[in-house]
Amino acid sequence: MDRPTPYIFDIQRFSIHDGPGIRTVLFTKSCPLKCKWCQNPESQKSKPEVGFYFENCQDCNKCVEICPTNAIDPITKISNYAACIACGACVDICENDARRMIGQKMSEQEIITELLKDIDFYSDSEGGITFSGGEPFIYPEFLGGILKELKKQKIHINIETCGQFDFEKVANILPFIDLIYFDIKHLDSQIHKEYTVIANETILSNFGKLITVFENIQVRIPLIPNVNDDKEHIKAVCDFLLKKGHKLVHLLPYHSMGNSKAIRIDYKAEIFKVKPHTKEELNKIKSQFSEFGINPITYD
Numbered sequence: 001m002d003r004p005t006p007y008i009f010d011i012q013r014f015s016i017h018d019g020p021g022i023r024t025v026l027f028t029k030s031c032p033l034k035c036k037w038c039q040n041p042e043s044q045k046s047k048p049e050v051g052f053y054f055e056n057c058q059d060c061n062k063c064v065e066i067c068p069t070n071a072i073d074p075i076t077k078i079s080n081y082a083a084c085i086a087c088g089a090c091v092d093i094c095e096n097d098a099r100r101m102i103g104q105k106m107s108e109q110e111i112i113t114e115l116l117k118d119i120d121f122y123s124d125s126e127g128g129i130t131f132s133g134g135e136p137f138i139y140p141e142f143l144g145g146i147l148k149e150l151k152k153q154k155i156h157i158n159i160e161t162c163g164q165f166d167f168e169k170v171a172n173i174l175p176f177i178d179l180i181y182f183d184i185k186h187l188d189s190q191i192h193k194e195y196t197v198i199a200n201e202t203i204l205s206n207f208g209k210l211i212t213v214f215e216n217i218q219v220r221i222p223l224i225p226n227v228n229d230d231k232e233h234i235k236a237v238c239d240f241l242l243k244k245g246h247k248l249v250h251l252l253p254y255h256s257m258g259n260s261k262a263i264r265i266d267y268k269a270e271i272f273k274v275k276p277h278t279k280e281e282l283n284k285i286k287s288q289f290s291e292f293g294i295n296p297i298t299y300d
């Protein structure tokens with residue numbers, strides 16, 4: 001059956017941070033948001049891209065010679081990303097693992113076979129499979145086909161979402177899902193748009209609809225210094241969640257790992273420069289969530 005399918009950019013095994021137990025995490029490319037602090041910038045675009053690992057480059061120039069669009073600078077070996085058609089020729093010819101393709105097409109059956117390889121670990125640890133991205137919910141038909149098969153094996157399924165999706169389509173596949181990690185970034189739509197490129201109305205509306213039909217939602221907030229960590233915003237988030245009958249939030253402290261990944265794909269990538277919160281600052285933020293009636297959980 002023909003349905004839109006994502007490029008897959010990673011399958012991580014033995015994860016213990018993406019839901020209960022030991023999990024395998026499948027990462028799909030393409031995200032409607034472009035958060036300035038994104039920890040997976042390689043997930044944002046829907047098409048494959050080539051990452052350049054300059055520390056491995058031995059200056060042989062084979063990639064420059066083979067590139068059909070002359071996209072690679074002969075001196076720096078950096079690709080002109082506007083000219084790159086992601087043909088993969090430079091990746092194949094590089095003997096030093098300095099160029100890597102990010103994103104590959106896999107059939108639904110190939111994905112299911114890969115994910116089922118770890119089935120013993122899921123059952124031994126009460127773990128399962130997590131779909132992350134990118135935004136997995138923008139491919140509901142694809143996801144539904146895979147989930148239906150995985151559910152035949154009674155595997156626990158978690159979906160990590162930014163909240164920007166077509167609710168009606170996602171509602172059809174909720175019976176195959178056990179847990180949803182739902183990210184909320186900012187309650188002010190203007191600020192949300194400034195930092196993620198889209199407004200937040202659909203996200204907040206989807207959360208409101210989801211919580212009435214799906215029990216097991218974990219709200220996550222990436223805590224970004226000077227963006228969404230002030231007391232006024234924390235109160236607004238707490239009021240919003242309490243109104244929806246939700247009393248728990250998972251806080252994800254900011255770290256700068258995304259920056260080093262971003263320049264592998266595009267050396268002109270805008271670098272988001274903020275200092276991660278100190279332990280004291282995080283404790284203060286946590287106590288503010290508690291003060292406003294929400295139980296905060298953080299991960300170090």
Ligand code: SF4
Binds near residue numbers: 057062077093097
């Ligand atoms: S083929 Fe690989 S090692 Fe050779 S110049 Fe290109 S990136 Fe560097």
Ligand code: SF4
Binds near residue numbers: 068079085088
């Ligand atoms: S993947 Fe891009 S940079 Fe590499 S050979 Fe193809 S067009 Fe050139």
